[in-house]
Amino acid sequence: MEIKINKGILSLVEGDITKQSTDAIVNAANKSLLGGGGVDGAIHRAGGPKILEECIKIGGCETGEAVITTGGNLKAKYVIHTVGPIYRDGLHNEPKLLDNAYRNCLKLASSKGIKSIAFPSISTGAYRYPLSDAAEIALKTAVEYLKEHTDIELVRFVLFGQKTLEVYEKVYALISTDH
Numbered sequence: 310m311e312i313k314i315n316k317g318i319l320s321l322v323e324g325d326i327t328k329q330s331t332d333a334i335v336n337a338a339n340k341s342l343l344g345g346g347g348v349d350g351a352i353h354r355a356g357g358p359k360i361l362e363e364c365i366k367i368g369g370c371e372t373g374e375a376v377i378t379t380g381g382n383l384k385a386k387y388v389i390h391t392v393g394p395i396y397r398d399g400l401h402n403e404p405k406l407l408d409n410a411y412r413n414c415l416k417l418a419s420s421k422g423i424k425s426i427a428f429p430s431i432s433t434g435a436y437r438y439p440l441s442d443a444a445e446i447a448l449k450t451a452v453e454y455l456k457e458h459t460d461i462e463l464v465r466f467v468l469f470g471q472k473t474l475e476v477y478e479k480v481y482a483l484i485s486t487d488h
């Protein structure tokens with residue numbers, strides 16, 4: 310599914326983020342930046358040791374913040390690492406922190422002249438953020454950014470599995486009729 314928003318494109322696809330040829334891909338990392346399971350493990354495996362070397366030098370990342378490294382052996386030139394919130398009950402600032410994670414990735418991308426960026430579904434794996442709530446924040450933040458900035462040409466969500474893609478598509482349909 311592709312939607313034109315202002316000068317850019319919002320795209321929702323099913324797939325593996327490590328295979329994307331966007332300028333940057335986003336990693337749902339943890340605060341240590343030392344690698345983990347899920348999408349983080351997949352990115353380090355596919356991208357090789359250069360990514361981890363740079364992560365070690367950076368030294369860590371706070372929840373909601375974002376940092377950038379080489380893409381190593383990936384097709385993408387850069388990996389933007391962000392840390393989503395660990396979901397407890399939704400009353401511990403989780404929505405704001407998830408919004409910050411997406412927004413800070415987009416801001417960092419803009420500052421580096423990145424034109425295309427691929428996101429996974431941050432916080433919805435090991436960090437247990439309810440999928441449709443997380444999708445709403447992810448999509449609203451991306452739409453708002455594309456409306457307010459014209460430098461990024463493509464924001465692609467690469468959803469792991471058909472079911473996750475369907476949830477994102479359904480949530481997009483709901484929020485796009487809201488305004």
Ligand code: ADP
Nearest residue numbers: 325326337347348351429432433434435436469
């Ligand atoms: P978090 O700790 O932020 O919850 P996870 O990596 O556990 O991060 O999960 C985030 C999302 O990434 C989940 O929806 C998971 O299914 C998905 N995922 C795992 N591997 C990949 C991959 N190679 N490409 C895209 N998404 C992936």
